[in-house]
Amino acid sequence: MQPSVADMAHDDAGPAEPTLGSRRFGLATLAIAVVAALLAGFAIGVLALRPAAAPADDSPEAGFARDMITHHDQAVEMGMIAYTEAELPGVRQIAYDIATNQQGEIGMMHQWLREWELGPTAAEPPMAWMPDGDAMGGAPMPGMASRDQMAELREAEGIAVDQLFLELMIDHHLGGIHMIDGVLELTDHSEVVWLAELMKSGQQHELEVLRNLQQQAADHSG
Amino acid sequence: MTTKTNKGDRRNQSALVSQDKRGKGGAARKGRKPIAPVKVSKERNWGPIAMFAVVGLLAAGIIGYAFWAQWDSRALPWQEQAAEIEGLIDYRAEDDSVMGEAQRAHQSGPVQYDTSPPAYGPHNEIWQNCQGDVYPAPIANEHAVHSLEHGAIWITYNPDLLDESGVDRLASLVEGNEKMMMSPYPSLDAPISLQAWGYQLKLDDPGDGRINEFIRALRVNSSLEGPNARCDGGVSTTGTTPIA
Numbered sequence: 006m007q008p009s010v011a012d013m014a015h016d017d018a019g020p021a022e023p024t025l026g027s028r029r030f031g032l033a034t035l036a037i038a039v040v041a042a043l044l045a046g047f048a049i050g051v052l053a054l055r056p057a058a059a060p061a062d063d064s065p066e067a068g069f070a071r072d073m074i075t076h077h078d079q080a081v082e083m084g085m086i087a088y089t090e091a092e093l094p095g096v097r098q099i100a101y102d103i104a105t106n107q108q109g110e111i112g113m114m115h116q117w118l119r120e121w122e123l124g125p126t127a128a129e130p131p132m133a134w135m136p137d138g139d140a141m142g143g144a145p146m147p148g149m150a151s152r153d154q155m156a157e158l159r160e161a162e163g164i165a166v167d168q169l170f171l172e173l174m175i176d177h178h179l180g181g182i183h184m185i186d187g188v189l190e191l192t193d194h195s196e197v198v199w200l201a202e203l204m205k206s207g208q209q210h211e212l213e214v215l216r217n218l219q220q221q222a223a224d225h226s227g
Numbered sequence: 228m229t230t231k232t233n234k235g236d237r238r239n240q241s242a243l244v245s246q247d248k249r250g251k252g253g254a255a256r257k258g259r260k261p262i263a264p265v266k267v268s269k270e271r272n273w274g275p276i277a278m279f280a281v282v283g284l285l286a287a288g289i290i291g292y293a294f295w296a297q298w299d300s301r302a303l304p305w306q307e308q309a310a311e312i313e314g315l316i317d318y319r320a321e322d323d324s325v326m327g328e329a330q331r332a333h334q335s336g337p338v339q340y341d342t343s344p345p346a347y348g349p350h351n352e353i354w355q356n357c358q359g360d361v362y363p364a365p366i367a368n369e370h371a372v373h374s375l376e377h378g379a380i381w382i383t384y385n386p387d388l389l390d391e392s393g394v395d396r397l398a399s400l401v402e403g404n405e406k407m408m409m410s411p412y413p414s415l416d417a418p419i420s421l422q423a424w425g426y427q428l429k430l431d432d433p434g435d436g437r438i439n440e441f442i443r444a445l446r447v448n449s450s451l452e453g454p455n456a457r458c459d460g461g462v463s464t465t466g467t468t469p470i471a
Contacts, residue, residue: 045286115454
């Protein structure tokens with residue numbers, strides 16, 4: 006609902022002009038100045054209301070999203086194996102919970118990248134966004150299971166599935182929390198902070214559950 | 228975001244309301260009659276002109292900056308990134324049916340494909356695992372094409388035309404990365420061929436920068452099922468006959 010320029014031209018601005026000519030000129034100037042001021046106000050509004058500039062391609066936010074997608078991807082795979090193959094109902098249950106939760110979070114992180122207009126594949130090596138990112142000891146990301154460990158989990162049978170899954174997932178969560186702490190130090194992006202903190206509290210809780218289940222699995226096999 | 232916008236709207240509205248009030252006040256002022264002009268001052272009144280010029284420039288600058296900031300640092304859409312890759316074969320552009328239902332059909336047993344290696348087409352209901360898998364022996368086209376539908380990049384190479392260090396170099400791009408897989412393809416008419424659903428790129432040199440361009444543009448983005456399609460839960464078997 007913009008007031009028309011004609012409406013506002015009735016407005017007097019500043020001290021009255023001494024002559025009629027300059028007064029008419031003053032009205033025209035005023036009208037144009039008001040339009041200009043409105044445009045300026047609009048532009049300031051547009052700028053102020055713009056969402057914070059999207060993170061850049063090499064930002065910690067983008068690096069975290071891409072690496073955590075890969076990290077989560079492996080956890081989903083582990084979870085699906087344990088959901089179908091584990092002995093203990095409690096292990097199958099937590100595996101189901103981890104797989105579905107982390108797959109959902111993968112979708113959220115892909116959506117960030119889409120909204121930031123960034124691709125899902127990084128130009129930099131994994132973990133380059135973290136200060137100590139290159140000290141990964143061979144694994145692409147902290148807590149990741151090796152190819153051989155994943156093969157071992159796929160081939161395991163009986164309670165060995167439970168034991169190996171619990172061991173790998175505990176390491177996986179510890180590594181994930183390390184990455185989460187890393188991004189929390191580097192970003193104040195509200196969506197990233199929100200999900201990172203949610204992941205952290207969720208994984209810390211799951212660590213407790215996983216450790217209790219380790220005891221159960223030990224009792225079961227012993 | 229929504230609440231921010233509303234706040235902004237309210238702020239703007241209140242500003243407009245006060246403008247309205249002032250406008251009404253102006254309209255209510257009495258004793259305004261049109262007066263015939265008597266004399267036009269020849270004196271240019273530079274003050275308002277300068278003011279207006281400054282305000283106008285400021286407004287133009289702010290508006291210009293706002294739009295520039297919106298447009299700046301925008302990455303090209305992935306389709307355009309792909310289109311810039313020299314030598315890329317874009318089957319999607321050549322034929323709409325590449326994205327159609329018939330090409331996505333599940334089919335058991337061997338399938339005849341339009342291209343070698345295949346880059347799209349009917350496929351086995353079970354996909355080939357593409358969790359950064361480097362297969363030591365040829366795999367079934369029918370499983371591999373299903374992986375392409377999930378957004379995987381399939382790197383194939385002719386073992387007679389690419390030496391071991393070349394194979395290792397390609398493997399390093401695949402290992403540890405979901406939505407990537409690689410296998411030898413003995414009948415390949417080039418040392419290397421990259422496939423994504425509806426796209427193909429044949430090359431000679433494992434150090435060619437276009438390999439990374441292809442992966443960055445098309446990995447995940449080429450998925451017909453969105454980014455959440457999985458690359459595990461399929462088969463990891465080698466051999467060129469589909470398992471069912």
